[in-house]
Amino acid sequence: MNLLHIDSSIQGDASLSRAMSAAVVSRLRALHPDATVTYRDLAEHPLPHMTLPGFATPEAQAVLEEFVAADVVVIGVPMYNFTISSQLKAWLDHIAIAGKTFRYTEQGPVGLAGDKRVILALSRGGFYSEGPAASMEHAETYLRAILGFMGITAPELVLAEGAALGPEQREAALAGGLEAANRIEPTRAETVA
Template sequence: MLASIASRGTQQVWTVPMKLLHLDSSIQGDASASRRLSAAIVEQLRGSDASLEVRYRDLAAAPLPHITLPGLAREAAVSVLDEFLAADIIVIGAPMYNFGLPTQLKAWFDHILIAGKTFRYGEQGVEGLAGGKRVVVALSRGGIYAASSPMAANEHAEAHVRAMLGFIGITDLTFIVAEGVAFGEEVRAAAMEGALAEVKAIGVHAQAA
């Protein structure tokens, strides 16, 4: 949908609103740290650009099926991919469960990492086809997995997301991390306060393809 007309000298130019896809995957509902952060990120981005068109998908409330070869051609699977391809900005709420991603979120990635659609193999190797998008990930971790932590080698959520998005050509990637949220109310509150402060620095921008 065309949103407005901008003037450039004597010429009028149609401007098209950017599209934002908001995903949540935590099973914890209102108690979820990642949901609170992802909502704050979307609110911050909408404050920077009120014309943003936002589409929301709750992967925990309405899980996607695990992919099968016949299933990739079904209308529901095609719509998930089309929804991703149409988005300029993707905000992902990603809690870390058992050192990795929730299966609900992994299933979503399995629906968008499709050869010939978001990546392809060529003579020079893999080429990502989904560049030009911006992704902001709200990542929550119950423990401490920062690079300086003894548990850092067990962090397979952020690393996995970085690998999958990089594989399809997305380089404009921001992580807002709250960790230690299972270490009691005081630690959780401090972690959320720090993460929410980072959210306030986020603004809308478009990456050149």
């Protein structure tokens, strides 16, 4: 099994999404000891944002090949200002490539990456799953849309919410996220949250 591990938080060791993505990868490695893991830290080594000259560069090709070769993709996703980080958006721009991860047909776009298992380790400072702030959540919803466009229609979710609402809530959010990470099944499952 080829596993691609992506982190995008700027918070380093203080990051909940990094802690949860690492826990997911650790769980998957325990379930699949033969797994090969490729790690990419988008905060430490950001990719260039989309430009016309940036397409088809050796770096862009390597990022696409990592994604295409992966059987499982684990993505650490902090929510900043109601959406994903610009570093993660740049990575997605490097992998959403016509003819490689999707194609256009007369009936509309068709995803070409639907054979992948994707697990999102998502952290949020507030509560956005329900209630008055739900309409402002654009991280999970965007990722579900772009991944669905590429054919990945059922990403799994490991979630920590309310991390900015005080130390006790932060610890509770992290504990819940880590517990969900440790319940990841050997193969695709429904959302874990």
